[in-house]
Amino acid sequence: MAKLSEKIGYGLGDMSSSMFWKIFSYYLPIFYSDVFGLRPAHAATLLLITKLYDAVSDPFMGLIADRTRSRWGRYRPWLLWMAVPFAVIGIMSFYVPGFNYSAKHVYAYVMYILMMTVYTAVNVPYGAMLGVVSADSAEKSVFSSFRMFFAYVGSFAAMGVFWLFEKKIAGSVNASGRIVRGVGDADPLQWTAVVAVIAAACAILFLLCFALTRENVRPAEDSGASPSMKRDLKNLLTNRPWWLLLGAGIGQLLFLSLRGGAAAYYFANLLGSNLFITCAVFLSIGEIAQMLGVTLAVPVSSRFGKRNTFLGALLGAAALSCCIFFLPAGTEGVWTLVIFQILICLAAGVGSPLIWSMFADVADWSELHYGSRATGLIFSSSSMAQKLGGAFGGFLLLTILGASGYDSSVTVQSESTLTAIKALMSFVPAAGALLGALCLAFYPLTTERMDKVQKSLLEIRERQ
Numbered sequence: 001m002a003k004l005s006e007k008i009g010y011g012l013g014d015m016s017s018s019m020f021w022k023i024f025s026y027y028l029p030i031f032y033s034d035v036f037g038l039r040p041a042h043a044a045t046l047l048l049i050t051k052l053y054d055a056v057s058d059p060f061m062g063l064i065a066d067r068t069r070s071r072w073g074r075y076r077p078w079l080l081w082m083a084v085p086f087a088v089i090g091i092m093s094f095y096v097p098g099f100n101y102s103a104k105h106v107y108a109y110v111m112y113i114l115m116m117t118v119y120t121a122v123n124v125p126y127g128a129m130l131g132v133v134s135a136d137s138a139e140k141s142v143f144s145s146f147r148m149f150f151a152y153v154g155s156f157a158a159m160g161v162f163w164l165f166e167k168k169i170a171g172s173v174n175a176s177g178r179i180v181r182g183v184g185d186a187d188p189l190q191w192t193a194v195v196a197v198i199a200a201a202c203a204i205l206f207l208l209c210f211a212l213t214r215e216n217v218r219p220a221e222d223s224g225a226s227p228s229m230k231r232d233l234k235n236l237l238t239n240r241p242w243w244l245l246l247g248a249g250i251g252q253l254l255f256l257s258l259r260g261g262a263a264a265y266y267f268a269n270l271l272g273s274n275l276f277i278t279c280a281v282f283l284s285i286g287e288i289a290q291m292l293g294v295t296l297a298v299p300v301s302s303r304f305g306k307r308n309t310f311l312g313a314l315l316g317a318a319a320l321s322c323c324i325f326f327l328p329a330g331t332e333g334v335w336t337l338v339i340f341q342i343l344i345c346l347a348a349g350v351g352s353p354l355i356w357s358m359f360a361d362v363a364d365w366s367e368l369h370y371g372s373r374a375t376g377l378i379f380s381s382s383s384m385a386q387k388l389g390g391a392f393g394g395f396l397l398l399t400i401l402g403a404s405g406y407d408s409s410v411t412v413q414s415e416s417t418l419t420a421i422k423a424l425m426s427f428v429p430a431a432g433a434l435l436g437a438l439c440l441a442f443y444p445l446t447t448e449r450m451d452k453v454q455k456s457l458l459e460i461r462e463r464q
Contacts, residue, residue: 009212011150051391062380251436253389293349
Protein backbone atom coordinates (compact mmCIF):
# COMPACT_ATOMS: atom_id res chain seq x y z
CA MET A 1 0.00 0.00 0.00
CA ALA A 2 1.49 3.34 -1.10
CA LYS A 3 1.79 6.22 1.35
CA LEU A 4 -0.60 9.18 1.27
CA SER A 5 2.39 11.49 0.63
CA GLU A 6 3.16 9.53 -2.55
CA LYS A 7 -0.40 9.95 -3.80
CA ILE A 8 -0.35 13.67 -3.06
CA GLY A 9 3.10 14.01 -4.62
CA TYR A 10 1.93 12.23 -7.75
CA GLY A 11 -1.03 14.60 -7.96
CA LEU A 12 1.26 17.64 -7.81
CA GLY A 13 2.84 16.58 -11.10
CA ASP A 14 -0.39 16.90 -13.03
CA MET A 15 -1.24 20.07 -11.13
CA SER A 16 1.83 21.53 -12.83
CA SER A 17 1.08 20.09 -16.27
CA SER A 18 -2.55 21.14 -16.11
CA MET A 19 -1.77 24.76 -15.29
CA PHE A 20 0.13 25.15 -18.54
CA TRP A 21 -2.12 22.81 -20.51
CA LYS A 22 -5.18 24.91 -19.67
CA ILE A 23 -3.68 28.25 -20.63
CA PHE A 24 -2.32 26.74 -23.86
CA SER A 25 -5.69 25.14 -24.66
CA TYR A 26 -7.94 28.00 -23.56
CA TYR A 27 -5.90 31.12 -24.21
CA LEU A 28 -3.24 30.39 -26.85
CA PRO A 29 -5.71 30.66 -29.79
CA ILE A 30 -6.88 34.13 -28.75
CA PHE A 31 -3.30 35.12 -27.83
CA TYR A 32 -2.08 34.22 -31.31
CA SER A 33 -5.00 35.83 -33.16
CA ASP A 34 -5.59 38.98 -31.07
CA VAL A 35 -2.30 39.72 -29.25
CA PHE A 36 0.55 38.13 -31.19
CA GLY A 37 -1.09 39.24 -34.43
CA LEU A 38 -1.19 36.04 -36.48
CA ARG A 39 -3.97 35.70 -39.01
CA PRO A 40 -6.50 33.05 -37.89
CA ALA A 41 -5.62 30.71 -40.78
CA HIS A 42 -1.89 30.93 -39.93
CA ALA A 43 -2.56 30.39 -36.24
CA ALA A 44 -4.78 27.39 -36.99
CA THR A 45 -2.12 25.77 -39.18
CA LEU A 46 0.58 26.46 -36.59
CA LEU A 47 -1.41 24.78 -33.82
CA LEU A 48 -2.16 21.77 -36.01
CA ILE A 49 1.37 21.21 -37.34
CA THR A 50 3.20 21.70 -34.05
CA LYS A 51 0.84 19.51 -32.07
CA LEU A 52 0.87 16.78 -34.69
CA TYR A 53 4.68 16.81 -34.44
CA ASP A 54 4.32 16.69 -30.67
CA ALA A 55 1.87 13.81 -30.79
CA VAL A 56 4.09 11.76 -33.10
CA SER A 57 7.09 12.35 -30.82
CA ASP A 58 5.27 10.97 -27.77
CA PRO A 59 5.77 7.24 -28.55
CA PHE A 60 9.49 7.86 -29.09
CA MET A 61 9.69 9.54 -25.70
CA GLY A 62 7.88 6.54 -24.26
CA LEU A 63 10.52 4.23 -25.74
CA ILE A 64 13.29 6.43 -24.31
CA ALA A 65 11.68 6.51 -20.86
CA ASP A 66 11.21 2.73 -20.84
CA ARG A 67 14.96 2.37 -21.36
CA THR A 68 16.09 5.07 -18.91
CA ARG A 69 18.11 3.67 -16.00
CA SER A 70 18.99 5.82 -12.99
CA ARG A 71 19.12 5.61 -9.20
CA TRP A 72 15.72 7.35 -9.19
CA GLY A 73 14.08 4.86 -11.54
CA ARG A 74 12.98 4.98 -15.16
CA TYR A 75 10.45 7.81 -15.17
CA ARG A 76 10.95 9.99 -12.07
CA PRO A 77 14.26 11.58 -13.14
CA TRP A 78 12.62 13.30 -16.09
CA LEU A 79 10.61 15.42 -13.65
CA LEU A 80 13.87 16.69 -12.16
CA TRP A 81 15.61 17.25 -15.50
CA MET A 82 12.79 19.05 -17.30
CA ALA A 83 11.15 21.21 -14.58
CA VAL A 84 13.09 24.42 -15.28
CA PRO A 85 13.18 24.15 -19.13
CA PHE A 86 9.41 23.57 -19.01
CA ALA A 87 8.90 26.87 -17.20
CA VAL A 88 11.37 28.99 -19.21
CA ILE A 89 10.18 27.91 -22.66
CA GLY A 90 6.57 28.32 -21.57
CA ILE A 91 7.22 31.97 -20.73
CA MET A 92 8.93 32.60 -24.06
CA SER A 93 5.96 31.08 -25.90
CA PHE A 94 3.81 33.94 -24.60
CA TYR A 95 6.31 36.66 -25.48
CA VAL A 96 5.75 38.90 -28.52
CA PRO A 97 9.07 39.92 -30.13
CA GLY A 98 9.35 43.16 -32.08
CA PHE A 99 9.83 41.42 -35.42
CA ASN A 100 8.05 41.81 -38.74
CA TYR A 101 5.15 39.48 -39.46
CA SER A 102 7.16 36.73 -41.19
CA ALA A 103 9.82 36.61 -38.46
CA LYS A 104 7.16 36.55 -35.74
CA HIS A 105 5.48 33.70 -37.57
CA VAL A 106 8.73 31.71 -37.52
CA TYR A 107 9.33 32.61 -33.86
CA ALA A 108 5.89 31.27 -32.94
CA TYR A 109 6.64 27.95 -34.67
CA VAL A 110 10.06 27.59 -33.02
CA MET A 111 8.88 28.38 -29.49
CA TYR A 112 5.75 26.25 -29.68
CA ILE A 113 7.67 23.25 -31.06
CA LEU A 114 10.23 23.65 -28.26
CA MET A 115 7.43 23.92 -25.71
CA MET A 116 5.71 20.80 -26.94
CA THR A 117 9.04 18.93 -26.98
CA VAL A 118 9.73 19.78 -23.34
CA TYR A 119 6.11 19.05 -22.40
CA THR A 120 6.51 15.58 -23.94
CA ALA A 121 9.83 14.97 -22.18
CA VAL A 122 8.28 15.57 -18.77
CA ASN A 123 4.66 14.51 -19.23
CA VAL A 124 5.12 11.13 -20.93
CA PRO A 125 7.39 9.78 -18.15
CA TYR A 126 5.10 11.33 -15.54
CA GLY A 127 2.09 9.56 -17.00
CA ALA A 128 3.99 6.26 -17.22
CA MET A 129 4.72 6.45 -13.50
CA LEU A 130 1.09 5.46 -12.85
CA GLY A 131 1.99 1.99 -14.12
CA VAL A 132 4.77 1.54 -11.55
CA VAL A 133 3.57 3.37 -8.42
CA SER A 134 1.43 0.35 -7.47
CA ALA A 135 0.76 -3.19 -8.68
CA ASP A 136 -2.90 -3.03 -7.65
CA SER A 137 -5.45 -1.94 -10.28
CA ALA A 138 -7.82 -0.39 -7.70
CA GLU A 139 -5.01 1.59 -6.09
CA LYS A 140 -3.98 2.87 -9.51
CA SER A 141 -7.50 4.32 -9.80
CA VAL A 142 -6.92 6.07 -6.47
CA PHE A 143 -3.59 7.45 -7.70
CA SER A 144 -5.33 8.56 -10.90
CA SER A 145 -8.05 10.29 -8.88
CA PHE A 146 -5.42 12.15 -6.86
CA ARG A 147 -3.78 13.07 -10.14
CA MET A 148 -6.94 14.46 -11.68
CA PHE A 149 -8.08 16.20 -8.50
CA PHE A 150 -4.82 18.10 -8.29
CA ALA A 151 -4.93 18.68 -12.05
CA TYR A 152 -8.19 20.56 -11.58
CA VAL A 153 -6.72 22.41 -8.60
CA GLY A 154 -3.95 23.53 -10.95
CA SER A 155 -6.43 24.48 -13.63
CA PHE A 156 -8.47 26.40 -11.10
CA ALA A 157 -5.35 28.22 -9.90
CA ALA A 158 -4.38 29.12 -13.48
CA MET A 159 -7.90 30.36 -14.22
CA GLY A 160 -7.78 32.32 -10.95
CA VAL A 161 -4.64 34.10 -12.07
CA PHE A 162 -6.32 34.95 -15.38
CA TRP A 163 -9.44 36.10 -13.54
CA LEU A 164 -7.29 38.60 -11.59
CA PHE A 165 -5.68 39.53 -14.89
CA GLU A 166 -9.05 40.19 -16.56
CA LYS A 167 -10.34 42.06 -13.52
CA LYS A 168 -7.32 44.35 -13.50
CA ILE A 169 -7.39 45.26 -17.20
CA ALA A 170 -11.17 45.31 -17.90
CA GLY A 171 -12.29 48.75 -19.09
CA SER A 172 -8.75 50.16 -19.25
CA VAL A 173 -7.08 51.51 -22.38
CA ASN A 174 -4.26 49.48 -23.90
CA ALA A 175 -1.12 50.74 -25.64
CA SER A 176 -3.02 51.00 -28.93
CA GLY A 177 -5.61 53.32 -27.38
CA ARG A 178 -8.31 50.67 -27.51
CA ILE A 179 -10.68 50.00 -24.61
CA VAL A 180 -9.95 46.56 -23.18
CA ARG A 181 -12.95 44.19 -23.47
CA GLY A 182 -11.06 41.04 -22.49
CA VAL A 183 -7.65 39.40 -22.39
CA GLY A 184 -7.40 39.57 -26.18
CA ASP A 185 -7.01 43.36 -25.88
CA ALA A 186 -4.27 43.22 -23.20
CA ASP A 187 -0.76 44.47 -23.93
CA PRO A 188 1.75 41.71 -24.84
CA LEU A 189 4.04 42.19 -21.83
CA GLN A 190 1.06 41.80 -19.50
CA TRP A 191 0.54 38.36 -20.97
CA THR A 192 4.21 37.45 -20.50
CA ALA A 193 4.17 38.56 -16.86
CA VAL A 194 1.04 36.57 -16.04
CA VAL A 195 2.40 33.41 -17.67
CA ALA A 196 5.72 33.86 -15.81
CA VAL A 197 3.91 33.62 -12.47
CA ILE A 198 2.24 30.38 -13.54
CA ALA A 199 5.50 28.98 -14.99
CA ALA A 200 7.40 29.47 -11.72
CA ALA A 201 4.71 27.55 -9.84
CA CYS A 202 4.86 24.75 -12.43
CA ALA A 203 8.62 24.24 -11.96
CA ILE A 204 8.27 24.04 -8.17
CA LEU A 205 5.40 21.53 -8.40
CA PHE A 206 7.35 19.19 -10.68
CA LEU A 207 10.29 19.22 -8.27
CA LEU A 208 7.96 18.41 -5.37
CA CYS A 209 6.45 15.55 -7.38
CA PHE A 210 9.93 14.16 -7.95
CA ALA A 211 10.79 14.40 -4.24
CA LEU A 212 7.61 12.78 -2.90
CA THR A 213 7.02 9.87 -5.31
CA ARG A 214 8.62 6.44 -5.72
CA GLU A 215 8.59 3.74 -8.41
CA ASN A 216 7.32 0.71 -6.48
CA VAL A 217 6.80 -1.85 -9.28
CA ARG A 218 9.65 -3.51 -11.13
CA PRO A 219 8.43 -5.10 -14.40
CA ALA A 220 9.60 -8.61 -15.15
CA GLU A 221 11.89 -7.59 -18.04
CA ASP A 222 14.01 -5.48 -15.65
CA SER A 223 15.66 -8.71 -14.53
CA GLY A 224 16.77 -9.63 -18.05
CA ALA A 225 17.89 -8.03 -21.29
CA SER A 226 16.47 -4.72 -22.42
CA PRO A 227 13.32 -5.31 -24.52
CA SER A 228 13.44 -4.68 -28.26
CA MET A 229 12.07 -1.35 -29.47
CA LYS A 230 10.92 -3.03 -32.69
CA ARG A 231 9.03 -5.67 -30.74
CA ASP A 232 7.39 -3.11 -28.44
CA LEU A 233 6.23 -1.01 -31.41
CA LYS A 234 4.89 -4.09 -33.21
CA ASN A 235 3.00 -5.17 -30.09
CA LEU A 236 1.54 -1.69 -29.67
CA LEU A 237 0.25 -1.54 -33.23
CA THR A 238 -1.62 -4.83 -32.74
CA ASN A 239 -2.97 -3.85 -29.31
CA ARG A 240 -6.74 -3.46 -29.87
CA PRO A 241 -7.56 -2.08 -26.38
CA TRP A 242 -4.86 0.57 -26.90
CA TRP A 243 -6.31 1.70 -30.23
CA LEU A 244 -9.82 2.01 -28.80
CA LEU A 245 -8.68 3.88 -25.69
CA LEU A 246 -6.56 6.15 -27.89
CA GLY A 247 -9.69 7.05 -29.89
CA ALA A 248 -11.64 7.68 -26.69
CA GLY A 249 -8.89 9.99 -25.43
CA ILE A 250 -8.79 11.96 -28.68
CA GLY A 251 -12.57 12.42 -28.57
CA GLN A 252 -12.46 13.50 -24.93
CA LEU A 253 -9.74 16.09 -25.56
CA LEU A 254 -11.47 17.38 -28.68
CA PHE A 255 -14.50 18.05 -26.51
CA LEU A 256 -12.55 19.79 -23.76
CA SER A 257 -10.20 21.84 -25.95
CA LEU A 258 -12.94 23.10 -28.27
CA ARG A 259 -15.21 24.23 -25.41
CA GLY A 260 -12.35 25.76 -23.48
CA GLY A 261 -10.86 27.58 -26.46
CA ALA A 262 -14.22 28.88 -27.66
CA ALA A 263 -15.16 30.28 -24.24
CA ALA A 264 -13.00 33.42 -24.56
CA TYR A 265 -14.59 34.23 -27.95
CA TYR A 266 -18.07 33.44 -26.60
CA PHE A 267 -17.74 35.84 -23.68
CA ALA A 268 -16.08 38.61 -25.68
CA ASN A 269 -18.55 38.55 -28.55
CA LEU A 270 -21.88 37.20 -27.30
CA LEU A 271 -22.06 38.10 -23.62
CA GLY A 272 -20.38 41.50 -23.58
CA SER A 273 -17.78 43.17 -21.34
CA ASN A 274 -20.26 44.51 -18.77
CA LEU A 275 -21.37 41.05 -17.69
CA PHE A 276 -20.94 40.32 -13.97
CA ILE A 277 -19.17 37.04 -14.76
CA THR A 278 -15.94 36.89 -16.78
CA CYS A 279 -14.62 34.10 -18.95
CA ALA A 280 -11.98 33.17 -16.35
CA VAL A 281 -14.66 32.94 -13.63
CA PHE A 282 -16.81 30.78 -15.91
CA LEU A 283 -13.88 28.44 -16.60
CA SER A 284 -12.94 28.40 -12.91
CA ILE A 285 -16.48 27.32 -12.02
CA GLY A 286 -15.97 24.47 -14.46
CA GLU A 287 -12.70 23.47 -12.80
CA ILE A 288 -14.41 23.30 -9.40
CA ALA A 289 -17.17 21.15 -10.86
CA GLN A 290 -14.58 18.85 -12.44
CA MET A 291 -12.82 18.49 -9.08
CA LEU A 292 -16.13 17.38 -7.58
CA GLY A 293 -16.61 14.98 -10.48
CA VAL A 294 -13.18 13.42 -9.83
CA THR A 295 -14.21 12.55 -6.26
CA LEU A 296 -17.13 10.56 -7.73
CA ALA A 297 -15.02 8.61 -10.22
CA VAL A 298 -13.82 5.84 -7.89
CA PRO A 299 -17.15 5.08 -6.13
CA VAL A 300 -19.18 5.27 -9.35
CA SER A 301 -16.71 3.18 -11.39
CA SER A 302 -16.49 0.64 -8.55
CA ARG A 303 -20.19 -0.01 -9.04
CA PHE A 304 -20.60 0.30 -12.80
CA GLY A 305 -17.08 -0.36 -14.07
CA LYS A 306 -14.54 2.03 -15.56
CA ARG A 307 -15.65 1.62 -19.17
CA ASN A 308 -19.37 2.08 -18.50
CA THR A 309 -18.79 5.08 -16.23
CA PHE A 310 -16.52 6.79 -18.75
CA LEU A 311 -18.94 6.04 -21.59
CA GLY A 312 -21.90 7.48 -19.67
CA ALA A 313 -19.92 10.60 -18.74
CA LEU A 314 -19.09 11.34 -22.39
CA LEU A 315 -22.67 10.80 -23.56
CA GLY A 316 -24.04 13.05 -20.81
CA ALA A 317 -21.51 15.79 -21.53
CA ALA A 318 -22.33 15.69 -25.26
CA ALA A 319 -26.09 15.97 -24.70
CA LEU A 320 -25.74 18.88 -22.26
CA SER A 321 -23.26 20.66 -24.53
CA CYS A 322 -25.72 20.68 -27.44
CA CYS A 323 -28.25 22.58 -25.31
CA ILE A 324 -25.92 25.60 -25.04
CA PHE A 325 -26.50 26.50 -28.69
CA PHE A 326 -30.11 27.42 -27.91
CA LEU A 327 -29.38 29.73 -24.95
CA PRO A 328 -30.16 33.44 -25.47
CA ALA A 329 -27.18 35.79 -25.79
CA GLY A 330 -26.49 38.40 -23.13
CA THR A 331 -27.24 38.47 -19.42
CA GLU A 332 -30.62 36.71 -19.68
CA GLY A 333 -29.01 33.36 -20.51
CA VAL A 334 -25.95 33.52 -18.31
CA TRP A 335 -27.35 31.69 -15.27
CA THR A 336 -28.53 28.82 -17.43
CA LEU A 337 -25.10 28.79 -19.09
CA VAL A 338 -23.45 28.49 -15.66
CA ILE A 339 -25.75 25.60 -14.70
CA PHE A 340 -24.87 23.77 -17.91
CA GLN A 341 -21.18 24.45 -17.29
CA ILE A 342 -21.41 22.85 -13.85
CA LEU A 343 -23.24 19.76 -15.12
CA ILE A 344 -20.97 19.31 -18.14
CA CYS A 345 -17.83 19.67 -16.06
CA LEU A 346 -19.14 17.27 -13.40
CA ALA A 347 -19.48 14.65 -16.15
CA ALA A 348 -16.03 15.50 -17.53
CA GLY A 349 -14.55 15.23 -14.03
CA VAL A 350 -15.97 11.74 -13.55
CA GLY A 351 -14.46 10.53 -16.81
CA SER A 352 -11.05 12.25 -16.64
CA PRO A 353 -9.22 10.05 -14.08
CA LEU A 354 -10.63 6.85 -15.53
CA ILE A 355 -8.78 7.07 -18.84
CA TRP A 356 -5.42 7.18 -17.06
CA SER A 357 -6.31 4.19 -14.90
CA MET A 358 -7.54 2.38 -18.02
CA PHE A 359 -4.20 2.97 -19.76
CA ALA A 360 -2.57 1.32 -16.71
CA ASP A 361 -4.94 -1.62 -17.29
CA VAL A 362 -3.83 -1.74 -20.94
CA ALA A 363 -0.19 -1.91 -19.75
CA ASP A 364 -1.06 -4.84 -17.46
CA TRP A 365 -2.94 -6.60 -20.25
CA SER A 366 0.02 -6.01 -22.59
CA GLU A 367 2.46 -7.49 -20.08
CA LEU A 368 0.34 -10.64 -19.81
CA HIS A 369 -0.53 -10.90 -23.52
CA TYR A 370 2.85 -10.02 -25.05
CA GLY A 371 5.27 -10.69 -22.20
CA SER A 372 6.44 -7.06 -22.36
CA ARG A 373 4.93 -4.23 -20.34
CA ALA A 374 6.20 -1.18 -22.35
CA THR A 375 4.62 1.15 -19.78
CA GLY A 376 6.18 4.32 -21.12
CA LEU A 377 5.22 3.54 -24.70
CA ILE A 378 1.62 2.76 -23.77
CA PHE A 379 1.23 5.79 -21.55
CA SER A 380 2.78 7.99 -24.21
CA SER A 381 -0.33 7.24 -26.22
CA SER A 382 -2.45 8.94 -23.58
CA SER A 383 -0.29 12.01 -23.96
CA MET A 384 -0.49 11.58 -27.74
CA ALA A 385 -4.29 11.53 -27.49
CA GLN A 386 -4.17 14.81 -25.59
CA LYS A 387 -1.94 16.38 -28.19
CA LEU A 388 -4.00 15.09 -31.13
CA GLY A 389 -7.24 16.18 -29.49
CA GLY A 390 -5.77 19.57 -28.66
CA ALA A 391 -4.23 19.90 -32.14
CA PHE A 392 -7.43 19.20 -34.01
CA GLY A 393 -9.42 21.16 -31.44
CA GLY A 394 -7.34 24.30 -31.87
CA PHE A 395 -7.22 23.84 -35.63
CA LEU A 396 -11.00 23.40 -35.91
CA LEU A 397 -11.63 26.34 -33.62
CA LEU A 398 -9.55 28.81 -35.61
CA THR A 399 -10.47 27.34 -39.00
CA ILE A 400 -14.20 27.63 -38.30
CA LEU A 401 -13.74 31.16 -36.97
CA GLY A 402 -11.72 32.15 -40.05
CA ALA A 403 -14.27 30.61 -42.42
CA SER A 404 -17.09 32.46 -40.66
CA GLY A 405 -15.38 35.83 -41.21
CA TYR A 406 -14.04 36.47 -37.69
CA ASP A 407 -12.22 39.82 -37.50
CA SER A 408 -10.40 40.75 -34.27
CA SER A 409 -10.29 44.44 -35.28
CA VAL A 410 -14.05 45.00 -35.18
CA THR A 411 -16.24 45.57 -32.15
CA VAL A 412 -19.27 43.59 -33.37
CA GLN A 413 -18.87 40.36 -35.35
CA SER A 414 -21.14 39.33 -38.22
CA GLU A 415 -24.18 37.14 -37.61
CA SER A 416 -22.50 34.15 -39.28
CA THR A 417 -19.48 34.53 -36.99
CA LEU A 418 -21.67 34.70 -33.87
CA THR A 419 -23.49 31.54 -34.98
CA ALA A 420 -20.14 29.81 -35.51
CA ILE A 421 -18.98 30.79 -32.01
CA LYS A 422 -22.20 29.36 -30.53
CA ALA A 423 -21.65 26.11 -32.45
CA LEU A 424 -18.06 25.95 -31.16
CA MET A 425 -19.44 26.00 -27.61
CA SER A 426 -22.04 23.32 -28.29
CA PHE A 427 -22.46 21.03 -31.31
CA VAL A 428 -18.84 20.89 -32.46
CA PRO A 429 -17.33 19.74 -29.14
CA ALA A 430 -20.27 17.38 -28.63
CA ALA A 431 -19.20 15.55 -31.80
CA GLY A 432 -15.79 14.92 -30.19
CA ALA A 433 -17.40 13.45 -27.08
CA LEU A 434 -19.56 11.16 -29.23
CA LEU A 435 -16.45 9.95 -31.08
CA GLY A 436 -14.92 8.99 -27.73
CA ALA A 437 -18.11 7.24 -26.63
CA LEU A 438 -18.22 5.20 -29.85
CA CYS A 439 -14.68 3.91 -29.23
CA LEU A 440 -15.49 3.01 -25.62
CA ALA A 441 -18.52 0.99 -26.71
CA PHE A 442 -16.08 -1.55 -28.21
CA TYR A 443 -13.38 -1.37 -25.47
CA PRO A 444 -12.89 -4.96 -24.19
CA LEU A 445 -11.10 -4.62 -20.81
CA THR A 446 -14.05 -4.86 -18.43
CA THR A 447 -13.71 -5.12 -14.65
CA GLU A 448 -14.20 -8.89 -14.78
CA ARG A 449 -11.53 -9.33 -17.43
CA MET A 450 -9.03 -7.13 -15.57
CA ASP A 451 -9.54 -9.15 -12.37
CA LYS A 452 -8.38 -12.24 -14.28
CA VAL A 453 -5.42 -10.33 -15.76
CA GLN A 454 -4.30 -9.10 -12.32
CA LYS A 455 -4.54 -12.62 -10.86
CA SER A 456 -2.47 -14.11 -13.69
CA LEU A 457 0.20 -11.39 -13.43
CA LEU A 458 0.49 -11.87 -9.69
CA GLU A 459 1.11 -15.59 -10.18
CA ILE A 460 3.78 -14.90 -12.82
CA ARG A 461 5.60 -12.32 -10.68
CA GLU A 462 5.56 -14.59 -7.63
CA ARG A 463 7.27 -17.35 -9.64
CA GLN A 464 10.12 -15.03 -10.72
